Amino acid sequence: MSAAEAGGVFHRARGRTLDAFPAESCSITRLECSGVICSLRLQGSSNSPASASQVAGTTEKESEWKGPFYFILGADPQFGLMKAWSTGDCDNGGDEWEQEIRLTEQAVQAINKLNPKPKFFVLCGDLIHAMPGKPWRTEQTEDLKRVLRAVDRAIPLVLVSGNHDIGNAPTAETVEEFCRTWGDDYFSFWVGGVLFLVLNSQFYENPSKCPSLKQAQDQWLDEQLSIARQRHCQHAIVFQHIPLFLESIDEDDDYYFNLSKSARKKLADKFIHAGVKVVFSGHYHRNAGGTYQNLDMVVSSAIGCQLGRDPHGLRVVVVTAEKIVHRYYSLDELSEKGIEDDLMALIKKK
Secondary structure (H helix, E strand, C coil): CCHHHHHCCCCCEECCEECCCCECCECEEEEEEECCEEEEEECCCCCCECCHHHHHHHHHCCCCCCCCEEEEEECCCCECHHHHHHHCCCCCCCCCCHHHHHHHHHHHHHHHHCCCCCCCEEECCCCECCCCCCCCHHHHHHHHHHHHCCCCCCCCEEECCCHHHHCCCCCHHHHHHHHHHHCCCCEEEEECCEEEEECCCHHHHCCCCCHHHHHHHHHHHHHHHHHHHHHCCCEEEEECCCCCCCCCCCCCCCCCCCCCHHHHHHHHHHHHHHCEEEEEECCCCCCEEEEECCEEEEECCCCCCCCCCCCCEEEEEEECCCCEEEEEEEHHHHHHHCCCHHHHHHHHCC
């Protein structure tokens, strides 16, 4: 049984890492917990908990640069928002999501047709619209799972938590629900010499009901950024739902679409010190972004409901030794034409 089959395609982020890119001899297959104590179990390990050296071994296969690759970034399928937005009742509306199903199916079909295949497909949060405790949450979740199961099994899913997934003021219970349903809410993984960090950005927006969870992520993040500095990785890239900023590090607080000035500046400075090159986010339902010193902030528009003039779409991100190049495609364009020649040339460059 493969790791994906053992953990399910929606539970590949476990033990604060992703099991999609293990070393050949050491594959994380499940996370076993008793109370608050968890231990990693490894394929072929005779049920013994994973040692630190074994877990470290899972990164070795992917921690060295092997050449250019690409991945696909999507954001905000948010099943139910299109109906809720059209009726003007985003808090209680959202009892229909056929449009989002169709759009996400189109996205999956477009991704599956790509050749060569992307290294992974990341969804930057707001998987569904119904907040914790709201009607239709279970139904929206099941429909999204059904659609995402059609993603080619050779293309791992990377799932980021959004505010609609865990609540505007998350609690230990809502975070645990996300982890049970989709996998860890924050984690890291290596692909081809690049360190990827997935963050729960709601902890920086409103951690008032779960301060200890926010503190745990802060400690973990400091450790990961220290690894990025020490390992001199080819690049370090962050995924989070809420953008640090939409255009400028000094822009006003939006109180919804960006992080507060104090939170964004503290995080951005940490990222820059560790050598992080780019932060990818969703949440805004429009394309936006800017640069702070040598850190790029890329805000990608939605698969689902659009709040601006952008088409429903996906972002192709090409990682080369020297740079990270990205381009937003409408679903129609990517489905019909695929990736353009100039990006393909970068992907195939030796």
